[in-house]
Amino acid sequence: MNKSYYITTPIYYPSGKFHVGHCYCTVVADTIARYKRLRGYDVFFMTGTDEHGQKIEKKAKDANKTPREYVDEIVSDTKDLWKALNISYDKYIRTTDEEHIKCVQKIYEKLYNSGDIYKANYEGLYCTPCESFWTETQLIDGKCPDCGREVELVKEESYFFKLSKYQDRLLEFYNENPEFLEPLSRKNELINNFFNKGLEDVCVSRTTIDWGIKLPFDSKHTAYVWIDALANYITGLGYLTDKDERFKKFWPADLHLVGKEIYRFHAMLWPALLMALDLPLPKKIFGHGWLIVEGKKISKSFGNYKDPRIYINATSVDTLRYYLIHEVVFGQDGNFSEELFVEKSNADLSNDLGNLVSRVTAMVEKYNGGILENCNLNEEIDNDLINEVNLVKSKVEEKMDSLKVNEALTEIFKVIRKANKYIDLSMPWVLAKENKKDRLNTVLYNLVETIRICAILLKPFLVNTPKKIFEYIGADENITDWESSGKFGLLRNGTKVTKGENLFPRIEYKEGIFDMQEENIKVEEKQEKVEQVNEKGYITIDELSKVELRVGQIKEVSRVENADKLYKLLVDVGEEELRTIVTGLVPFYKEEELLNKQIVIVTNLKPAKLRGIMSNGMLLAAGETDVVKLLTLDNNAGNIENGTRIH
Numbered sequence: 001m002n003k004s005y006y007i008t009t010p011i012y013y014p015s016g017k018f019h020v021g022h023c024y025c026t027v028v029a030d031t032i033a034r035y036k037r038l039r040g041y042d043v044f045f046m047t048g049t050d051e052h053g054q055k056i057e058k059k060a061k062d063a064n065k066t067p068r069e070y071v072d073e074i075v076s077d078t079k080d081l082w083k084a085l086n087i088s089y090d091k092y093i094r095t096t097d098e099e100h101i102k103c104v105q106k107i108y109e110k111l112y113n114s115g116d117i118y119k120a121n122y123e124g125l126y127c128t129p130c131e132s133f134w135t136e137t138q139l140i141d142g143k144c145p146d147c148g149r150e151v152e153l154v155k156e157e158s159y160f161f162k163l164s165k166y167q168d169r170l171l172e173f174y175n176e177n178p179e180f181l182e183p184l185s186r187k188n189e190l191i192n193n194f195f196n197k198g199l200e201d202v203c204v205s206r207t208t209i210d211w212g213i214k215l216p217f218d219s220k221h222t223a224y225v226w227i228d229a230l231a232n233y234i235t236g237l238g239y240l241t242d243k244d245e246r247f248k249k250f251w252p253a254d255l256h257l258v259g260k261e262i263y264r265f266h267a268m269l270w271p272a273l274l275m276a277l278d279l280p281l282p283k284k285i286f287g288h289g290w291l292i293v294e295g296k297k298i299s300k301s302f303g304n305y306k307d308p309r310i311y312i313n314a315t316s317v318d319t320l321r322y323y324l325i326h327e328v329v330f331g332q333d334g335n336f337s338e339e340l341f342v343e344k345s346n347a348d349l350s351n352d353l354g355n356l357v358s359r360v361t362a363m364v365e366k367y368n369g370g371i372l373e374n375c376n377l378n379e380e381i382d383n384d385l386i387n388e389v390n391l392v393k394s395k396v397e398e399k400m401d402s403l404k405v406n407e408a409l410t411e412i413f414k415v416i417r418k419a420n421k422y423i424d425l426s427m428p429w430v431l432a433k434e435n436k437k438d439r440l441n442t443v444l445y446n447l448v449e450t451i452r453i454c455a456i457l458l459k460p461f462l463v464n465t466p467k468k469i470f471e472y473i474g475a476d477e478n479i480t481d482w483e484s485s486g487k488f489g490l491l492r493n494g495t496k497v498t499k500g501e502n503l504f505p506r507i508e509y510k511e512g513i514f515d516m517q518e519e520n521i522k523v524e525e526k527q528e529k530v531e532q533v534n535e536k537g538y539i540t541i542d543e544l545s546k547v548e549l550r551v552g553q554i555k556e557v558s559r560v561e562n563a564d565k566l567y568k569l570l571v572d573v574g575e576e577e578l579r580t581i582v583t584g585l586v587p588f589y590k591e592e593e594l595l596n597k598q599i600v601i602v603t604n605l606k607p608a609k610l611r612g613i614m615s616n617g618m619l620l621a622a623g624e625t626d627v628v629k630l631l632t633l634d635n636n637a638g639n640i641e642n643g644t645r646i647h
């Protein structure tokens with residue numbers, strides 16, 4: 001049986017449009033998930049949205065919407081953004097999901113019954129944007145130590161979780177499991193800032209906030225958003241339900257990936273809650289850094305960002321993924337600048353990778369009619385390249401296994417650069433001129449093999465590029481799986497190579513190059529379908545609304561010549577002219593049975609020619625072979641006009 005691997009991103013607040021900072025964590029998690037799948041793990045990758053609490057309640061009110069309406073819109077847009085980035089999540093959890101709500105209530109009940117939650121009066125300070133409680137001494141200059149904004153005094157009856165009770169057990173766990181908290185610097189900071197002063201119990205309910213999960217033992221109270229949110233990691237697996245196969249299979253999580261400002265919730269509160277629930281702790285919590293623009297964290301509240309789809313549409317999904325993974329040292333802060341984004345795209349993707357692929361495929365086409373032919377006339381420079389290519393798989397694995405995600409990508413690009421250098425040293429154009437055909441073919445073979453291996457290793461990072469490369473170099477799936485990247489020489493003699501388009505056209509940087517309208521920013525048609533998104537095949541309301549369904553009435557029926565099963569119908573869908581629709585209903589309906597029926601028509605389906613007749617629309621029917629029944633309107637409820645839209 002495959003080993004399992006459970007990885008999560010934080011669940012994001014849908015309190016505004018998402019930015020490249022959110023993309024960063026999600027793309028890195030996606031890269032790790034893809035890598036693990038390629039290594040044969042059975043992966044469960046979960047992301048989602050954290051939809052309750054004061055912040056969302058306020059935002060919705062300001063927007064004159066109900067909280068539900070407000071979050072639904074943002075969630076739909078967020079899913080579109082993840083689609084644009086080809087995020088291969090297995091589940092998208094929303095804390096407003098019924099199953100999540102029920103499970104959080106059960107968790108509270110359990111903690112209350114075991115005495116880990118008790119009632120008291122809370123008087124203290126609260127930062128709404130961070131949804132965090134603070135004590136006077138924790139403030140910096142009287143403001144929230146995390147975001148620097150004003151805090152408010154909160155005085156209310158609350159339930160508390162006995163975090164203090166778990167202080168020693170937590171420290172013991174940290175000591176016994178040195179890999180639990182990473183990077184080490186954040187762990188040390190946490191111990192200094194919180195443990196040395198002694199942990200205090202945490203307020204876990206509010207009475208002044210309506211938009212939240214009601215506590216089962218006291219419905220005046222709603223759950224504190226952080227408990228509600230952290231619980232997603234287990235509620236999303238079916239914990240405490242009778243459908244808990246995933247929980248059994250995937251818990252404890254292998255990796256919770258979180259930003260540095262929410263590290264403490266994950267490193268202290270979450271493990272203490274799990275201890276109180278008597279559950280095993282996750283294997284690793286990794287706190288990554290922030291994306292910074294002009295010295296400031298990119299953030300919804302500063303508004304210092306553009307919609308990430310602007311960058312994708314102007315370049316490609318792989319260009320943005322490359323930048324995010326490569327330019328940020330995993331664990332540290334990294335800069336996001338449009339100029340650097342263009343510079344990296346030109347230098348690394350166009351010049352190094354794109355050029356290598358287009359030069360090599362063009363040379364195979366030009367010098368050997370597009371046919372690969374290894375003549376095994378290797379020299380020292382060839383062995384030098386091949387040795388490095390032979391090592392790159394294990395280097396990438398070592399980096400990925402120790403979560404040095406950016407360094408893994410660097411290893412692949414080192415080989416790409418080496419291959420470019422090898423072209424300069426071996427000078428295929430001189431070999432061609434001197435008619436050294438066998439030596440020339442050997443060089444070209446070595447280059448194409450290097451490209452194949454690099455493209456396999458790029459699969460976790462870049463989502464479209466490897467597939468394109470495999471097409472150009474004629475590498476089929478037998479030699480493009482992960483294991484094949486460890487074997488030089490798998491491409492057969494006689495393989496057809498085709499000169500490919502430049503994978504990453506150069507971009508000219510100018511001020512304002514990405515200042516485009518944010519309307520119509522949704523995923524472009526050209527974007528490939530997200531692979532492996534396995535959310536029971538759900539579609540969004542936006543996707544559904546693309547299908548135009550209308551009431552149509554059949555006005556004329558005739559048989560299509562020389563076609564046993566086809567009728568040609570003329571249907572009134574409320575337009576000036578009747579629509580022609582060709583349909584295979586002959587075995588199921590007589591002509592007179594169809595006449596005048598009001599039925600359901602898909603009116604915006606692209607017209608298609610059937611037996612020479614242009615069919616413009618499709619009617620809806622149930623059944624496929626033995627019995628087929630048309631979807632008709634219930635006329636008992638009164639008449640409805642032809643052309644009426646069906647929702």
Ligand code: ME8
Nearest residue numbers: 010011012013021050229230258259290291297298
């Ligand atoms: O904290 N660079 O949600 P959130 C990198 N709902 N990462 C960034 C970033 C930036 N500029 N800005 C934000 C929450 N992030 C909670 C989480 S989990 C049980 C609940 C990251 O939308 C940030 O570090 O405010 C955090 O990890 C994530 O986005 C969600 O932030």
